[in-house]
Amino acid sequence: MSLVIDETIEIDAPAAEVWQVLTDFERYGEWNTFCVEAASTLRPGDPIDMQVNLGGNRRAQREWIRSHTEGTEFSYAMKPVPLGALHSLRSHTVVPLGPNRSRYESRFTLAGWLSPVVTLALGKHLRAGFGAMTAGVAQRATSH
Template sequence: MSLVIDETIEIDAPAAKVWEVLTDFERYGEWNTFCYEASSTLEPGSAIDMQVQLGSNRRPQREWIRTHTPGVEFSYTMKPVPLGALHSLRSHTVVPLGADRCRYESRFTLAGWLSPVVKLALGKDLRAGFTAMTAGVGKRAVA
């Protein structure tokens, strides 16, 4: 059973502003309580290094950029665990809804035969983190 976390919000800000918030990794600590540090070139195949807050634990996380369409979307994935045990996909997408309004779509999927164990152990904290980050993107973009 996969763990899927979908968060979508409409933001009263231009899509370019939301994109700027999402890709200004140096400022994540100012607004992002879940992923409070990140760095990446967003070049497909390159690393994205993050520091994440899962419940009361802070931990480093290294994943790999899968796709990047400047101004529109980027996604990344963990290094798959052998034998199909665990794999993930995280995506960020910005959809313009007009000159000063857009939709931010956040999606996280964790699958593989070990995913039920991870879901049981970390599902609540992952859901809370992604929800907080999505809200944070909206607040930061209109600030």
């Protein structure tokens, strides 16, 4: 059984502003309580290095950029655990809804035969974290 976390929010800000918030990794610590640090080139195949807050415990996380369409979307995945034990995909998508309105779509999928164990251990923290990040993106984009 997979863990899927979908978060979508409409934001009273242009898509370009939401994109800027999502890709300004150096400023994540100013607004993002879940992924408090991040660094990446966003080039497919390159790493994205993060510090993730899971229930008050920060942990380093390195994943790999899967896709990137400037101004629209980027996604990344963990290095799969052998034998199909665990794999993930995280995506961020920005959809323009007009000149000063947009939609941010956040999706996380964790699958593999070990995913129920990880979900039991971390599911609550992951759901809370992704929800807080989604709200943070909206707040940051509308405050500029």
